[in-house]
């Protein structure tokens with residue numbers, strides 16, 4: 001029903017992915033497959049709702065209506081079988097802000113915060129910019145599959161107050177199983193480490209896998225988990241700055257709420273509310289089709305790399321639209337890989353080392369693009385790496 005093959009020019013719309021290529025890569029001609037938004041049109045049921053509201057022509061102070069909350073509660077129930085209550089839900093203007101607020105709310109300068117690298121790099125700045133101590137619990141890569149290093153986590157949890165979890169994981173694409181999440185959560189509970197479960201990609205689960213919200217695993221785990229969700233990745237509305245933090249533990253929620261009140265930022269964005277409600281109400285079919293299409297992009301790229309490139313491999317993805325390509329067999333340094341990609345292949349990927357330890361030798365590629373863009377990326381890669 002939806003056409004994901006359509007290529008839409010995005011130049012000159014003040015978008016980061018295309019219009020900041022010169023700034024980020026020093027080459028405005030790279031094919032941009034880096035920052036995590038999609039090159040697909042935001043679905044029509046969202047644009048219609050936004051345009052309808054925009055046509056009213058007065059954009060004054062607004063509040064989130066009951067229908068907004070109900071649409072989210074019903075969506076999460078339908079898609080994840082998780083029954084939320086309205087009073088658990090707090091608004092933030094993004095997940096990265098929410099993560100930074102959690103640092104201020106639950107930790108003190110100097111406290112240790114664990115991240116499982118390679119991981120979404122704004123986790124590092126949330127720790128370092130706020131004077132907390134970064135503790136890396138590197139994932140294990142074995143036979144092309146990433147897993148958590150629980151022995152290392154056991155040791156490091158003793159020195160930490162908080163853990164940032166990427167569930168599912170950006171950039172390695174794991175859809176963590178309930179067993180893995182349980183083991184992680186129990187180690188955190190035992191050591192009084194609060195889990196901030198960043199589930200922004202929770203709707204982007206590839207065919208054959210199922211997302212487990214960390215907070216549902218047991219009553220104790222529920223009480224120790226702060227969950228972040230958003231419609232921004234799901235429906236390609238990151239520019240509307242709208243996300244939700246779910247906290248069932250009354251004490252933790254009141255503390256978080258107090259941080260939000262002090263900053264006075266909860267009123268949010270009128271269009272973000274309208275778009276979220278429309279997405280959560282009408283988005284099932286579009287999302288199912290999108291996931292099938294993105295899954296086929298992964299299959300296409302994985303097969304081409306395996307058959308036509310001697311030294312590149314795509315890590316098997318279970319979730320997100322972000323592919324993680326292993327360049328280690330090229331024997332090249334990270335700098336040589338980066339320079340070749342930008343200046344010879346003219347391909348704009350996310351550089352592995354920015355994701356922390358374990359990122360060296362890898363590049364992240366955004367596959368939420370029309371198939372012809374993936375084909376073009378392959379042709380560009382061939383000029384250097386085949």
Ligand SMILES: Cc1ncc(COP(=O)(O)O)c(C=O)c1O
Pocket residue numbers: 036093094095096097120166170198200201230232238243
């Ligand atoms: C794991 C993860 N968390 C958070 C974000 C961004 O969150 P926001 O734009 O809501 O601040 C991203 C975007 O790529 C992400 O991958």
